[in-house]
Amino acid sequence: MFIGELQRYVTRLQNPNNVSFLIQKVCPMSLANISVHQVVKNYHKDRIEIPVLNGLDLTIPAGQFSVLMGPSGSGKSTLLHLIGGLDRPTSGTIQVGDFNLDRMSDSELTRWRSRHVGFIFQMYHLIPVLTAAENVELPLLLFSMSSHERKQRVATALQVVGLTDRMDHRPNQLSGGQEQRVAIARAIVTDPDVILADEPTGDLDAKTSEEILNLLNILNKEFGKTILLVTHDPRAAAHGQRILHLDKGILSQEKEAVCVT
Amino acid sequence: MLYWIYLIRNLTRNIRRTLLTSAAVALPIVIFVLSTSVISALNSYLDNAAKQMRLIVTHKTSFINPLPSGYRYKIEALDPERKELTAVCGMHWLGGKVENDPRLLSTLAVDKDNLEACYPDYHFTQEEMDAWHRDRQAAILGPETAKQFGWKLGDRITITPSLPPYTPMEFHVISTAEHASDPVTSWIRLDYYFDALKEHGFHGDEWIGFFVIKCNSIAGLDHYRRAIDELFANYPDPTKTRDEKSFVNEFIAQQFNLPRNLAILASLTVFVAIMAAMNTMSMNIRDRINEVATMKSLGFSSRSVFVQILIESMMLCVSGGFVGALIPYGLFHWTPLGSMTIPVIQALDIPLLVCMKAVLIAVGIGILSALWPAWLGAKLNVVTALRYLE
Ligand SMILES: Nc1ncnc2c1ncn2[C@@H]1O[C@H](COP(=O)(O)OP(=O)(O)OP(=O)(O)O)[C@@H](O)[C@H]1O
């Protein structure tokens, strides 16, 4: 289904007469509501407890593009890691779609992550010895899938991010923006419901940042991906339908959702 | 496929490190292959020696001290019907050199009438035995010695013994003992040697180096080993009797303590290889902490990370092990080194099986050396690892 969707999108991209979809609002297809309930996260350092999140509540409807802002050290990355199942809360519950993360074992959580979450990091974290295409293919190794199907998916994902001509380049032969596109292709190649992006434009110039954010917008609007973007940049934040502020463990909302059906 | 591409490319990240580590694994494997081949050759020699059920009677003090020649009759008298004690053959070591050649020969003067009975495993032909009995100057050459000195059947050769009378003696090559278990030692006739002694005014036929006794059964071997030593216990020249295997074993043990030392050497070097590979794998993983964390964030399990590091290490070590096994195998199979003579075991054969074992050991080195780094990788906390890198 995913390939079909993307293929349809790519064909439209290649047709210059049809650019209207960029402003066209598509209703969400993915059904992963994120609900964070009374989440507490403390870190321990030399027996001293460092509270980061203190009973946080948050609901992100499926298909929403939310932006999370806040001062450094306020716990934005921590929250992202909890929602993505990379870490567990000290207490409280996190539900993503039908999955209650705190009821899952570590291996279930790992498996769930490979199927339902796509991470995008500030530092891209590409594997330097693999080409762009190989980097994108990597998460597909966790699926039982023919190599033909894998190649097809990789090609489509690279087409979406506009890097088909660079698929055989290694990360050190790519610019920062291109590297981040590869990372995005890697995050979407498994067709996850949720995309979690932690300062994806933190290392990029304004123009490249804009391109990356447009890409996230497309993923949200065309494919209904639920996106949570962490950023310090107000211009980047403007791309979201809703802006959340995290400060001293308290979450406040600045901009209401635009498109929820 | 991509999985393997990734693992192989990991090894090419730091070529110098990979090569050095492979070499650190290859070297012990070379030593392992060589020493195991030597030990296995020794063992097969010893096993053959044991099968022949021969006893060696020497002086109790040292096998360099001679024994009275007359002991032969006393030994034979222990079994007058020759049921168990089939033959007693006196032997005297002569050593010997060829003019203008520094190489020392291993020549024994032996009792002509009992040689064949003592060494049925040499399968002498009727023709050879006829010549041996007919010609006082007959010499049976060890095949390896014949090859090295370029002597052929029918040659007349001149050897100067390392013992009295120290004068050149001429011999006729009547055999190059094809089935010899000891391909170096050559035999000449004791009567000819004793005559040569007398001719030059030496006394000496009343003393002899040692006796080789052929027994009929293991029980007989055991019985006479003790009986002979008991018989001569109160004589001025007491004896020490052991079977051929213990004798050779004792000789090797005294001379080099070879098998034990080789085994210790081999295991020490394997240990060093494990340390080297462990160090490399730890460095490899430390250099790639962020990648391990990334793989985990993509959904690769701790177990798959563990296995991946293990496989990477095995590939690293097996490549070293393969080279390490190939070097001695190639050297001894495809170069002139294969015909080089080594004491006791002669030409060293490098069995393919030993090489395969060596590669397995390399796999083991790979696993052992990767356990610790793989465990570190498996238990790596993704969040902490990513945080340090951002
Ligand atoms: N493993 C840890 N041990 C101790 N303290 C930690 C650990 N991880 C995070 N913290 C603390 O938790 C707090 C929140 O960290 P977090 O990385 O979530 O902040 P952030 O909002 O993402 O900041 P930034 O904008 O700088 O990325 C910080 O004070 C940090 O020091």
Ligand SMILES: [Mg+2]
């Ligand atoms: Mg952060």
